[in-house]
Amino acid sequence: xxxxxxxxxxxxxxxxxxxxxxxxxxxxxxxxxxxxxxxxxxxxxxxxxxxxxxxxxxxxxxxxxxxxxxxxxxxxxxxxxxxxxxxxxxxxxxxxxxxxxxxxxxxxxxxxxxxxxxxxxxxxxxxxxxxxxxxxxxxxxxxxxxxxxxxxxxxxxxxxxxxxxxxxxxxxxxxxxxxxxxxxxxxxxxxxxxxxxxxxxxxxxxxxxxxxxxxxxxxxxxxxxxxxxxxxxxxxxxxxxxxxxxxxxxxxxxxxxxxx
Numbered sequence: 001x002x003x004x005x006x007x008x009x010x011x012x013x014x015x016x017x018x019x020x021x022x023x024x025x026x027x028x029x030x031x032x033x034x035x036x037x038x039x040x041x042x043x044x045x046x047x048x049x050x051x052x053x054x055x056x057x058x059x060x061x062x063x064x065x066x067x068x069x070x071x072x073x074x075x076x077x078x079x080x081x082x083x084x085x086x087x088x089x090x091x092x093x094x095x096x097x098x099x100x101x102x103x104x105x106x107x108x109x110x111x112x113x114x115x116x117x118x119x120x121x122x123x124x125x126x127x128x129x130x131x132x133x134x135x136x137x138x139x140x141x142x143x144x145x146x147x148x149x150x151x152x153x154x155x156x157x158x159x160x161x162x163x164x165x166x167x168x169x170x171x172x173x174x175x176x177x178x179x180x181x182x183x184x185x186x187x188x189x190x191x192x193x194x195x196x197x198x199x200x201x202x203x204x205x206x207x208x209x210x211x212x213x214x215x216x217x218x219x220x221x222x223x224x225x226x227x228x229x230x231x232x233x234x235x236x237x238x239x240x241x242x243x244x245x246x247x248x249x250x251x252x253x254x255x256x257x258x259x260x
Contacts, residue, residue, distance in 0.1 A: 003057045003081065004252035005073055006110065007064035009133040010156075012073075014043060015249045016057070020257065022246055024050060032068035036075035043076070060085035061256045063109045063248065086259055088113055088252075094259055096120075097144040110248055111138050112146060117251030118224045119144035122242065125218040127208055129201065129240070130248075131227030133157065137204055139212055139221075147216060150204060155197055155229050162189065174229065176236060198236050205239045 002017040012030050016023045026046050040054075047053055060077040062085045064070045070087065077085040086093060088109040095116055099107055110130065118128045119140050126140040131154065138149040153161070155174050163171040172189055180195050182188030205223055212218040225233070225240045226247035234243040244250070 001057050001059075002253060002256055003060045003077070003083075004249050004256070005060070005062045005064075005077075005085075006113075006248050006252065007062070007066050007069045007073060008110065009066060012069070013249065014046070015246075015252075016052075017249075017253045020253050022249060022253075025246070025249065030066060030069070032066055034069075034072055036072045036079060039072060039076045040080045044080070054081050057081050057083065059083055059256065059260075061088075061252045062086070063088040063113050063252055065108050065110055086256060088255070093255070095255060096258055097140075097146060099146045100141075101146065101148055107138075107146060107149065108136070111136060111149060113248050113251035113255065114138065114226060115140045115144065115146045115251075116254055117244075117247045120254050121244070121247075121250065122222055122224060125212065125216070125221045127205060127212075127221055127223045128247075129205075129223065129225045129227075129230070131155070131225065131229040131233060135201075135227075137201075137208065139208065139216070139218075141216055141218065150208070152200065152204075155193065158193060158197070162193070174232065176232060194236075198233060201233065202237055202239045 004015045006013040010030055011027045013027050015025045028042055060083040062073055074085055077083045101107055114128050118126050124140050124142045124144055128138045130136045133154045135152045135154050136149050139147045141147050172186055176194055177187055177190040180191050182191045209221050222241045225243045230243050234240045
């Protein structure tokens with residue numbers, strides 16, 4: 001089996017694949033101070049719950065946007081799984097697409113993985129929106145090339161900023177409110193953040209489509225969303241064509257297959 005690791009700013013996701021079929025996914029809170037042994041204890045116990053062990057894993061691939069996590073996760077794979085992981089960002093890795101931004105390599109590793117997955121699964125051209133710690137919207141052309149992105153604060157970042165900046169406002173979790181005009185503080189905050197965020201996504205996609213037609217001669221652009229909050233946003237708008245919560249993990253499995 002293949003172990004794919006997607007290390008983000010908020011969570012580290014571990015996924016097991018069997019012949020590109022996703023079998024299990026597990027998430028841990030991102031902690032850049034964890035050693036390989038601490039990761040091994042956590043993952044080993046999770047595997048045991050499913051009657052699995054490190055010996056069942058034959059190959060590994062790693063994507064991380066947190067530089068401090070790469071070494072400990074690589075060591076986890078080497079010492080406990082006896083596998084030298086493929087690491088996204090390594091120049092010897094064949095992604096099957098190229099980056100056309102001003103400084104290739106400056107884009108996040110997860111954005112390139114999402115681009116590979118989205119183009120392989122859905123064709124192109126595409127706008128790929130990742131609702132993570134930051135919200136990113138990337139344009140992938142008809143050939144699968146990464147052409148650029150827009151980056152905005154994620155929903156939870158916006159909520160934390162609102163809580164920290166206004167002394168009388170409480171910390172809330174995001175959910176879809178019943179009304180746009182709230183009649184109490186929590187509902188009003190929820191309405192402003194949720195519907196404001198939906199409006200931002202609709203505006204970005206609409207303007208990006210117009211721009212991509214002019215700059216890249218792109219037609220019939222599909223919009224693919226991923227990330228935890230994407231499942232909450234998609235039902236509130238018709239601007240998103242497909243929501244795939246496992247897009248990054250699927251991309252890692254596709255890249256691993258290309259580089260076996």
